[in-house]
Amino acid sequence: xxxxxxxxxxxxxxxxxxxxxxxxxxxxxxxxxxxxxxxxxxxxxxxxxxxxxxxxxxxxxxxxxxxxxxxxxxxxxxxxxxxxxxxxxxxxxxxxxxxxxxxxxxxxxxxxxxxxxxxxxxxxxxxxxxxxxxxxxxxxxxxxxxxxxxxxxxxxxxxxxxxxxxxxxxxxxxxxxxxxxxxxxxxxxxxxxxxxxxxxxxxxxxxxxxxxxxxxxxxxxxxxxxxxxxxxxxxxxxxxxxxxxxxxxxxxxxxxxxxxxxxxxxxxxxxxxxxxxxxxxxxxxxxxxxxxxxxxxxxxxxxxxxxxxxxxxxxxxxxxxxxxxxxxxxxxxxxxxxxxxxxxxxxxxxxxxxxx
Amino acid sequence: xxxxxxxxxxxxxxxxxxxxxxxxxxxxxxxxxxxxxxxxxxxxxxxxxxxxxxxxxxxxxxxxxxxxxxxxxxxxxxxxxxxxxxxxxxxxxxxxxxxxxxxxxxxxxxxxxxxxxxxxxxxxxxxxxxxxxxxxxxxxxxxxxxxxxxxxxxxxxxxxxxxxxxxxxxxxxxxxxxxxxxxxxxxxxxxxxxxxxxxxxxxxxxxxxxxxxxxxxxxxxxxxxxxxxxxxxxxxxxxxxxxxxxxxxxxxx
Ligand SMILES: Nc1ncnc2c1ncn2[C@@H]1O[C@H](COP(=O)(O)OP(=O)(O)O)[C@@H](O)[C@H]1O
Numbered sequence: 001x002x003x004x005x006x007x008x009x010x011x012x013x014x015x016x017x018x019x020x021x022x023x024x025x026x027x028x029x030x031x032x033x034x035x036x037x038x039x040x041x042x043x044x045x046x047x048x049x050x051x052x053x054x055x056x057x058x059x060x061x062x063x064x065x066x067x068x069x070x071x072x073x074x075x076x077x078x079x080x081x082x083x084x085x086x087x088x089x090x091x092x093x094x095x096x097x098x099x100x101x102x103x104x105x106x107x108x109x110x111x112x113x114x115x116x117x118x119x120x121x122x123x124x125x126x127x128x129x130x131x132x133x134x135x136x137x138x139x140x141x142x143x144x145x146x147x148x149x150x151x152x153x154x155x156x157x158x159x160x161x162x163x164x165x166x167x168x169x170x171x172x173x174x175x176x177x178x179x180x181x182x183x184x185x186x187x188x189x190x191x192x193x194x195x196x197x198x199x200x201x202x203x204x205x206x207x208x209x210x211x212x213x214x215x216x217x218x219x220x221x222x223x224x225x226x227x228x229x230x231x232x233x234x235x236x237x238x239x240x241x242x243x244x245x246x247x248x249x250x251x252x253x254x255x256x257x258x259x260x261x262x263x264x265x266x267x268x269x270x271x272x273x274x275x276x277x278x279x280x281x282x283x284x285x286x287x288x289x290x291x292x293x294x295x296x297x298x299x300x301x302x303x304x305x306x307x308x309x310x311x312x313x314x315x316x317x318x319x320x321x322x323x324x325x326x327x328x329x330x331x332x333x334x335x336x337x338x339x340x341x342x343x344x345x346x347x348x349x350x351x352x353x354x355x356x
Numbered sequence: 357x358x359x360x361x362x363x364x365x366x367x368x369x370x371x372x373x374x375x376x377x378x379x380x381x382x383x384x385x386x387x388x389x390x391x392x393x394x395x396x397x398x399x400x401x402x403x404x405x406x407x408x409x410x411x412x413x414x415x416x417x418x419x420x421x422x423x424x425x426x427x428x429x430x431x432x433x434x435x436x437x438x439x440x441x442x443x444x445x446x447x448x449x450x451x452x453x454x455x456x457x458x459x460x461x462x463x464x465x466x467x468x469x470x471x472x473x474x475x476x477x478x479x480x481x482x483x484x485x486x487x488x489x490x491x492x493x494x495x496x497x498x499x500x501x502x503x504x505x506x507x508x509x510x511x512x513x514x515x516x517x518x519x520x521x522x523x524x525x526x527x528x529x530x531x532x533x534x535x536x537x538x539x540x541x542x543x544x545x546x547x548x549x550x551x552x553x554x555x556x557x558x559x560x561x562x563x564x565x566x567x568x569x570x571x572x573x574x575x576x577x578x579x580x581x582x583x584x585x586x587x588x589x590x591x592x593x594x595x596x597x598x599x600x601x602x603x604x605x606x607x608x609x
Contacts, residue, residue: 079584124571125574
């Protein structure tokens, strides 16, 4: 199994894209937008004049602070985005996350377990503001906007229909023709072009991991697990007796899970291994027990993306855990998407452009 | 602040409640009644007389004291009447919310039973009907959820209205209303989850536009500086290669 993505492959792929882009985009800018509505981040992708892609991002998080004139003036001066809601100042996005860290508080994340639920109705206007900010107005009325949705969870009772319907409604009101696309399927659209969109896409987010086994653009199996970066943080925090936000900062501080140096890093590494094992075992079981699963004559790729896949040593640990399984599909390589934080939004953009 | 004597409250606290039947059993045929305000008037009169007789204070000060006491008494009386009225209103509201909730639950139950019946009627041949039915049931649930949300808003308003009424009665009602609001939250979540589980539902049959409208309306009204703030933008490689590939695979140009 060739598990490394070689330089040659990468260059060929990009060279191919560039020549195609110069032929196809010389006349007009591509219409359509991709929107990744993640548990931790909301990202929108649009094609640029030059044929590249620009991704605007904001954290899907809020922090309530007491409203007084002083705080409001301060936030305005510092250009920290806020809204006044029910008499409170609500700081939005990345700034909420940073302020919460400074003051040792936890942010409010209405979609932390993957989906917006009916009881999060209070947060909806704020989420909508963030979407408006990252997405902007449609270039023309009815412009396609494909937005990512998680698959049904195998280990949690999740409300995909409500979530999907609500965002579809919001985007339509904003003037878009809105269509949902499964998050991991979008990842396949973004990253597996050179494999004819055949392979396994795994999107490792904050609240969940989404998986899609795709055969020539068609999803054969897709599901999500209610474990992701937050799950790692929560468990690390629990075993070490520290706050979850502290666990997050250890995890994001540039550690390598192949070679944990401290007790804290050891804990992070253990839960990463557990998450990967759990996920792959579930793909294995579901693939074996599922009906109408495609047979793959040639080995396929596994592509990983999302913030949780950014940790040092992720792919190597993945390969190590993978080698312990008797996986039913032959695998050629396992790699992390080069733009691991952009992939889902870009895949949504591909779907929007094709009108899939 | 000077301590106030709430004459009416004291009278109420000291008074014992009884029923007419109980009095009849004791052989009482008639009762003499007196208004609480008269009792309070008599108390004030006797205070005035005692103070005057004691000659501890000059006459003007006695008058002033009595005036102040009666003003306070009037104030207290008004407050108590208002509290009682608010408590009564809240009790009515609570009963109405409980009734609405029960009705909503019954309607939901009925919708479920209908769906179940339809599903059982059709075998494999009725699969498309079952699909359509899934959509209908989701639509009903959507409606229920909207109603429950409206109820929740109503309950929350009720709970806020109860806050200024200082009476113990009103505080109890406030607690009850918050409990109902909590229960409604749970119900909303559960309904939503139920909808999510029926994967056969076609979202096109469910109308989310009202919820979306409400969110848009509300966000447009919010005071915010979001428009003046820049957000992070990342540059990435283009996607034309991917599009060409898909088109080619689908036999396009
Ligand atoms: N450098 C990093 N190392 C490890 N984890 C990271 C890193 N950067 C972000 N994360 C984690 O990634 C998760 C968010 O990933 P993201 O793909 O944005 O999620 P979502 O798609 O759910 O919005 C969080 O749990 C965060 O802690």
